[in-house]
Amino acid sequence: MKNQLEIACFNLESALTAQENGADRIELCENMKLGGTTPNYILALKVREQLATKMHVIIRPRGGDFVYSDDEIVEMKQDIKQFKKLKVDGFVFGILNADGTVNTTRNRELVQLASPLPCTFHRAFDVVKDVEQSLEEVISCGFSTILTSGQGKSVVEGISVLKQIQKLSKNRIVIMPGGGLRSANVLTIKEKLKPTFYHSSAITGNDETADPQEIKALVTHLQK
Secondary structure: OOOEEEEEEOOHHHHHHHHHOOOOEEEEOEOHHHOOEOOOHHHHHHHHHHOOOEEEEEOOOOOOOOOOOHHHHHHHHHHHHHHHHOOOOEEEEOOEOOOOOEOHHHHHHHHHHHOOOOEEEOHHHHHOOOHHHHHHHHHHHOOOEEEEOOOOOOOOOOHHHHHHHHHHHOOOOEEEEEOOOOOOOHHHHHHHOOOOEEEEOOOOOOOOOOOHHHHHHHHHHHHO
């Protein structure tokens, strides 16, 4: 596997910017201040119509914790069904139990519903109680990728955990570093990990739109 780049996009402009500047994939979401929630269906439709790049969609009904009610699970399932009709390329979600363990039953249900599309277990992983146990549980649920900062405030803080879980994964799942990843620190992270997917919003200003120069810089560093 070579190093690749996923850009978290909160609007159509960012998605098009990501495509134009060499990103390998986008993760479509809304509400950056909440850490990303399920995008509006109309936004997803517009992005899908205009984007050739692979597009994964986050399924997260609200901000806050990752412990969901039965009604919220029903909503997540409905969203997966709707977005599958749009021919998206994958899904991003993560469900925990109140004690900080992975809710294997619920995650497995959503992974099976999303099939044959790949699923990423998102940054809920950054608040799990036991990293090694959770890694095995996420793999057992059928996820293809884990998006994580290594439980740090950023990937720089979490690099030792990222390195550890990448080694423990033994190529059974992709460990995708994300959280404060920028062109200024990506080389430091890249030096310590095997080739993998990297995740960034590439936002450098005060809005929710990706910076084309930042995407170009990330792509250049990852290709070195």
